[in-house]
Amino acid sequence: MGIEVVVEGLTKSFGKQNIWQDVSLTLPAGEVSVMLGPSGTGKTVFLKSIIGLLKPEQGRVLINGVDMVNSSERDIMETRKLFGLMFQDGALFGSMSLFDNIAFPLREHTRKKESEIRRIVMERIDIVGLLGAEGKLPGEISGGMRKRAGLARALVLDPQIILCDEPDSGLDPVRTAYLSQLLIDLNAQIDATMLIVTHNLDIAATVPDNMGMLFCRNLVTFGPREVLLTSDTPVVSQFLAGRREGPIGMSEEKDAATLAAEQLADTAPPRTGPRTVVPQLEPSPGMPVRQGALRRRERVMSMMGQLPEAARTAILNSYAPAAGGARA
Numbered sequence: 451m452g453i454e455v456v457v458e459g460l461t462k463s464f465g466k467q468n469i470w471q472d473v474s475l476t477l478p479a480g481e482v483s484v485m486l487g488p489s490g491t492g493k494t495v496f497l498k499s500i501i502g503l504l505k506p507e508q509g510r511v512l513i514n515g516v517d518m519v520n521s522s523e524r525d526i527m528e529t530r531k532l533f534g535l536m537f538q539d540g541a542l543f544g545s546m547s548l549f550d551n552i553a554f555p556l557r558e559h560t561r562k563k564e565s566e567i568r569r570i571v572m573e574r575i576d577i578v579g580l581l582g583a584e585g586k587l588p589g590e591i592s593g594g595m596r597k598r599a600g601l602a603r604a605l606v607l608d609p610q611i612i613l614c615d616e617p618d619s620g621l622d623p624v625r626t627a628y629l630s631q632l633l634i635d636l637n638a639q640i641d642a643t644m645l646i647v648t649h650n651l652d653i654a655a656t657v658p659d660n661m662g663m664l665f666c667r668n669l670v671t672f673g674p675r676e677v678l679l680t681s682d683t684p685v686v687s688q689f690l691a692g693r694r695e696g697p698i699g700m701s702e703e704k705d706a707a708t709l710a711a712e713q714l715a716d717t718a719p720p721r722t723g724p725r726t727v728v729p730q731l732e733p734s735p736g737m738p739v740r741q742g743a744l745r746r747r748e749r750v751m752s753m754m755g756q757l758p759e760a761a762r763t764a765i766l767n768s769y770a771p772a773a774g775g776a777r778a
């Protein structure tokens with residue numbers, strides 16, 4: 451079962467450049483979360499900080515009692531084995547077949563026999579739909595296949611926490627839809643805690659249980675998906691609508707003058723009440739029920755009192771019997 455990840459007061463700078471400050475959030479055990487944010491806001495730096503590859507100056511990242519920022523390197527290395535990582539660029543070795551790429555973590559970190567490795571690798575290759583391509587080199591397959599190979603490699607060590615950095619980049623809309631379903635099916639099968647960094651609005655709208663957003667060196671918000679999907683906070687609604695009008699500019703932040711001019715010109719489309727929240731993806735037929743979704747329902751129901759009206763309505767609608775086919 452997935453493990454909770456607790457981030458407390460995290461602050462990271464490179465020299466004088468502060469990337470973000472005082473970031474606190476909890477990734478609930480076995481739930482799927484998405485982190486949004488314009489380019490350069492430090493999403494990749496955040497993922498690297500969670501696994502202890504980068505060291506924030508302040509704060510803690512607690513996983514099973516180990517602090518990935520301040521604990522001993524030995525404890526951090528040990529805890530890192532709980533993770534599966536899918537990098538922004540797939541990060542496959544170009545001279546190795548897909549099979550050898552996916553087998554790499556097993557050969558590196560375990561003493562399993564070659565027959566056992568073969569069984570595990572082929573099972574993961576099957577999960578991501580790459581059966582038959584295992585002998586190919588990364589250069590001989592499409593970008594989407596490389597993504598899925600990266601995902602298969604992230605899965606070989608039975609991770610309890612999975613971090614995916616832009617799993618959809620370079621994929622066409624149909625492949626992105628398949629990938630979304632794959633992520634949900636995976637979560638149903640292994641109940642791992644998942645954090646996905648993405649710019650893709652369809653993934654954001656349909657995959658996660660929870661969503662957060664980094665902007666202007668801060669975590670703007672993190673919470674149940676419905677909170678962001680119905681949010682009136684300008685930066686959140688601008689990002690989720692993919693609009694030019696709003697606080698986010700080409701180089702991240704617009705200056706006050708541009709914003710004021712925009713408000714005068716009133717180019718933003720009129721708001722038409724709360725946005726509709728599309729249903730979250732369900733696991734494919736034949737997949738187990740998502741344990742994380744069951745726990746999430748309890749959790750969200752117990753925090754209803756603290757949520758904005760629009761989010762409450764969306765949550766109640768999504769859990770209403772009429773809304774949901776196979777929803778357990």
Ligand SMILES: Nc1ncnc2c1ncn2[C@@H]1O[C@H](COP(=O)(O)OP(=O)(O)OP(=O)(O)O)[C@@H](O)[C@H]1O
Binds near residue numbers: 464496
């Ligand atoms: N090792 C490093 N040393 C110095 N600066 C770094 C390092 N890694 C990242 N940065 C800086 O931190 C900032 C955030 O980078 P990061 O890659 O996390 O952004 P991002 O949100 O993932 O962007 P994108 O959506 O384009 O992937 C950038 O300004 C980057 O130049």
Ligand SMILES: [Mg+2]
Binds near residue numbers: 493494495538615
């Ligand atoms: Mg990045």
